[in-house]
Amino acid sequence: MIQSEAPDHAPLEVRPRETRRSRTVFGLILLAVLILLPLSRPLIGGPFNYVMQIVTIALMWITLATSWNLIGGYAGYISLGNNVFFGIGGYVGGTLLVYQGWSPFLTAPLAGLLGMAVGVIVGLITLRTRGPAFIIATIALLLMASLVFDNWDLVGGANGLSLPLPDWPRQWVRVPFYSAMALTALASVLLSWKVAHSKLGLGLRALAQDETKAEVLGINTRRYKIIAYALSAALPAVAGSIWGYFLTYLRPSVFFTISIAAQMVLMAIIGGRGTVAGPVLGAVLLVGVNEVSVAQFGSSELNIVVTGAILLIVLLFFPLGIVGSLRSRRRLPGFLDWD
Amino acid sequence: MIQILILGLLLGGVYALMASGLTLLFGVMRIVNLAHGALMVVAAYVSFFLFTELGIDPFLSLVVTMPTMFLVGVVVYRWLFTRLEGTDRYSEMTVLLTFGLALVIEGLLGYFFTGIFRSTSPGYATNSFIVGDLFIPRGQLYGSLTSLALILGLWLFLNFTKTGYAIQALTQNRTAAQIVGVNVRRVSTLSFGIGMALAGAAGSLLSYLFTFFPGQHWQWIALLLSLIVLGGLGSLAGAVVGSLLLAVLAAFVSNWLGSTWSPMTFYLALFIILLVRPQGLFGEKETV
Numbered sequence: 001m002i003q004s005e006a007p008d009h010a011p012l013e014v015r016p017r018e019t020r021r022s023r024t025v026f027g028l029i030l031l032a033v034l035i036l037l038p039l040s041r042p043l044i045g046g047p048f049n050y051v052m053q054i055v056t057i058a059l060m061w062i063t064l065a066t067s068w069n070l071i072g073g074y075a076g077y078i079s080l081g082n083n084v085f086f087g088i089g090g091y092v093g094g095t096l097l098v099y100q101g102w103s104p105f106l107t108a109p110l111a112g113l114l115g116m117a118v119g120v121i122v123g124l125i126t127l128r129t130r131g132p133a134f135i136i137a138t139i140a141l142l143l144m145a146s147l148v149f150d151n152w153d154l155v156g157g158a159n160g161l162s163l164p165l166p167d168w169p170r171q172w173v174r175v176p177f178y179s180a181m182a183l184t185a186l187a188s189v190l191l192s193w194k195v196a197h198s199k200l201g202l203g204l205r206a207l208a209q210d211e212t213k214a215e216v217l218g219i220n221t222r223r224y225k226i227i228a229y230a231l232s233a234a235l236p237a238v239a240g241s242i243w244g245y246f247l248t249y250l251r252p253s254v255f256f257t258i259s260i261a262a263q264m265v266l267m268a269i270i271g272g273r274g275t276v277a278g279p280v281l282g283a284v285l286l287v288g289v290n291e292v293s294v295a296q297f298g299s300s301e302l303n304i305v306v307t308g309a310i311l312l313i314v315l316l317f318f319p320l321g322i323v324g325s326l327r328s329r330r331r332l333p334g335f336l337d338w339d
Numbered sequence: 340m341i342q343i344l345i346l347g348l349l350l351g352g353v354y355a356l357m358a359s360g361l362t363l364l365f366g367v368m369r370i371v372n373l374a375h376g377a378l379m380v381v382a383a384y385v386s387f388f389l390f391t392e393l394g395i396d397p398f399l400s401l402v403v404t405m406p407t408m409f410l411v412g413v414v415v416y417r418w419l420f421t422r423l424e425g426t427d428r429y430s431e432m433t434v435l436l437t438f439g440l441a442l443v444i445e446g447l448l449g450y451f452f453t454g455i456f457r458s459t460s461p462g463y464a465t466n467s468f469i470v471g472d473l474f475i476p477r478g479q480l481y482g483s484l485t486s487l488a489l490i491l492g493l494w495l496f497l498n499f500t501k502t503g504y505a506i507q508a509l510t511q512n513r514t515a516a517q518i519v520g521v522n523v524r525r526v527s528t529l530s531f532g533i534g535m536a537l538a539g540a541a542g543s544l545l546s547y548l549f550t551f552f553p554g555q556h557w558q559w560i561a562l563l564l565s566l567i568v569l570g571g572l573g574s575l576a577g578a579v580v581g582s583l584l585l586a587v588l589a590a591f592v593s594n595w596l597g598s599t600w601s602p603m604t605f606y607l608a609l610f611i612i613l614l615v616r617p618q619g620l621f622g623e624k625e626t627v
Contacts, residue, residue: 078431080438125610129617132371133572135434136564137613139373143561144606151599258557265435267382301449301553310444315436316422 002301004336019334034182038175052174056194056246058287059178063239063259064186065267065279070232072265073273074201074207076227077127078135081142081259084122085115086234087255088145093157093241094163094250104245105180108238112213116230117238128224130211138282139258146256160251177246181239188235193276196339201239204228205274221316259304266311276338281322286310342473343590349476351586352483353544357559358566358578359490360537366510366573367530369430370420374435375538375563376556377444382408382542383551384452390459390546397459397547398485404539412535415440416528441556449551460552482544488542488578495532498574506530510573558602565605569612571622580620 039057041048051073065087091112093104104111126137150268166173195201203224207214215221244250263286271283293306318325326332356378364370389395389403409517419440421430441531463481467474477503497503505526508516517523545551566585593601612619 038602078432078434107466125613131430132365132369132434133613133617135431136568137369137609139566140606141559144603147599147603147606165570173501246471259442262438265438265504268436301446302440303448304446308439308444308446308448311439311442312419312436315432315439316419319426319432 018259020335022334023337034186034250038178041171048171048175052097052178054287054291056174056178056181058284059181060239060243061263061267061283061287062185062280063181063235064200064264065268065283066185066192066276068264069268069275069279070195070204071225071228072197072232073089073268073279074204074208074277076274077130077137077225077229078265079142079143079229079232080135080258081138082232082236082264083255083257083260084120084142084145086243087149087252087258088118089115089237089240090244090250090255091149091168091240092237094161094244095155097163097245098161105176108180108184108241111241112234112238115240116234119230119233120226123226127225127229131253142256142258142261147250147253149256151181155250158252160249162300163248165248166245169319177242178291180242180264184235184238184242187238189280191231191235192279193338195228196276200224200227208274213249259307262307262311266307266314268321269312269319270310270321272323272325272327275323277336278321278323281336305338343427343594344587345372345473345475346479347587347590348427348583349479349483352486352582353479353541354546354563354566354586355561355582356486356489356537357541358563358570358582359493360541360624361532361563361573362567362570362573362575363493363530363537364534364580365567366575367421367506368433368509368527370531371437372534373434373560374441374444375437375534376533376560377441377448378411378538379410379542379559380445380448380541380544380551380553380556382547384448384457384542385542386546387457387459390451390461393414396461397543398481400546401485401540401543404543405536407602408539408542409532409536412532413528416531416533420531420619421524424462441560445553451554454554455466456550459547461547474602478547485540485544489537490575493537494575502526502529547602562602562605565609568609568619574619574621577619577621 003120007110009133027096038052068079068082071082089108093107096102096107096110096207098105098131099312122240124142125140126134130136149155155161166176195204203214203219203221206217207221208217209332211221221310240255244254247254267282267286268279269282271280272278272283289306293303294300297303297306314321320328323336327337356373361372364372364375385404386397386400387406389400390397395403411616418571419436420433423429423436426432461478463477467476468480471564483616488535495503495506505516505521506523506529507518509523509526509530513523516526564623566581569585570579570581588608589601589604590606
């Protein structure tokens with residue numbers, strides 16, 4: 001066929017200046033809110049710690065969903081076990097605190113590096129397959145990790161490990177966690193943006209569409225995939241380290257459950273996988289939905305039903321997610337167009 | 340030694356039944372059904388209540404669970420999967436879809452029946468035949484024999500009936516099957532129903548062989564998926580061989596290291612097979 005085929009997506013459009021400006025303005029506003037929030041104690045008053053907590057949780061999910069998007073969105077390799085790295089980070093930070101007295105805030109980068117290293121090793125094995133077999137391997141990885149941590153006496157087995165409480169003044173106790181989580185979330189979004197705009201991101205999106213063709217074009221797909229997988233492991237491990245300290249206990253059921261994996265995937269898909277803003281939007285939305293649904297139903301069982309049902313609806317009716325659907329209709333507001 | 344082998348083989352027979360439905364769905368429709376375990380647990384609950392409320396034996400309840408699950412399968416396929424037909428990355432979309440389905444089922448089961456561990460207890464569940472110095476648990480023997488009979492039935496159906504040929508044709512090449520006049524949608528729906536009926540049968544057996552609770556299906560599905568990846572995705576023979584092999588291996592592991600670690604056998608086997616032979620024992624190298 002000589003006649004040239006139409007590309008499946010419109011060529012990169014040159015964005016009008018106002019789009020870029022509205023995006024910058026929106027970003028700056030968000031940043032300002034994040035910085036000013038911890039100072040707003042006199043303004044918010046009583047519920048201050050609650051607000052801090054909710055925002056910290058949202059920031060954690062932003063980190064998890066955005067990191068998942070690196071492998072699950074850009075590369076199109078759906079991983080249903082990426083919370084393994086979240087858990088590993090939690091346990092690295094927690095055990096070093098208990099046995100060595102090192103603060104998880106300081107050891108969080110270490111946790112991130114370790115998470116990345118585990119990601120490379122796991123990726124070397126699981127990324128040998130693609131499609132369904134890869135997804136299966138990631139589920140097995142998750143159950144394997146939960147089995148190991150359930151039976152590892154050094155870290156308390158299934159009963160877990162209590163961490164010493166930080167001795168900070170009560171009214172400010174949430175702020176360090178908040179700040180650390182905010183930095184982590186910010187780093188993950190910047191990483192996601194950076195990847196999207198790099199040769200790596202281009203290669204990943206190429207192999208997501210047709211791996212064989214990408215390979216023929218000279219992309220070292222294996223290397224690209226492993227890098228993406230390792231990057232998607234790093235920041236969740238950092239977040240895990242902070243989160244464990246925040247909860248003041250480590251337990252396999254906090255980190256290694258399938259429902260955490262489900263939430264990560266769901267957030268990225270709802271927002272729009274393969275986009276920078278999508279997972280962030282999805283995380284914020286779902287944290288809100290969870291808050292309401294727990295308050296309404298009060299039971300974790302119905303919460304699981306809600307998670308599953310939303311996943312079904314989104315897959316059947318908006319498989320591109322919010323950002324993706326809006327973009328394909330050219331209705332995406334400029335401030336949400338972060339790609 | 341021989342005792343462990345026997346126990347492993349008996350369990351392996353039941354695993355083979357569970358895995359055969361799963362591998363059939365993948366082979367025919369490229370659907371990785373993550374809800375398979377959850378639907379098995381649903382069938383186990385049906386058997387449980389038939390047993391406790393009406394005193395119906397789990398084997399007898401096969402007559403109820405298999406047709407019911409067949410219908411559930413037909414409805415689910417028509418209602419959910421046909422909408423996804425023709426989307427790119429169909430296989431991955433179905434994984435996510437069944438993932439959502441599994442979550443919904445798990446949550447509903449947990450809501451209605453709570454997380455209590457349950458199990459039916461017909462008389463044969465706990466007693467054994469003694470042969471020399473070996474004992475053969477009766478319940479597991481019956482379960483295994485039933486499973487093998489059902490798998491044999493499936494094999495005969497696939498190899499000696501016209502519909503069976505049509506299903507095999509779909510496995511080999513969907514488009515070509517359509518060209519030679521196979522009603523793809525009808526045959527797909529039928530296969531999905533059969534896969535679900537097998538899950539239903541497995542659930543009835545599960546109800547007295549193991550204790551079960553809503554969240555347990557993840558362990559089942561991970562175990563079964565490991566089996567079918569080992570055997571080669573989509574291969575019925577692979578599923579049977581993989582099940583027997585790993586069940587025996589797991590029986591030995593649980594004898595050496597304690598039963599906590601026996602699930603590890605399946606997960607590690609999965610990783611080793613991915614390293615050595617990613618397409619599985621009976622699988623063919625992926626062609627794009």
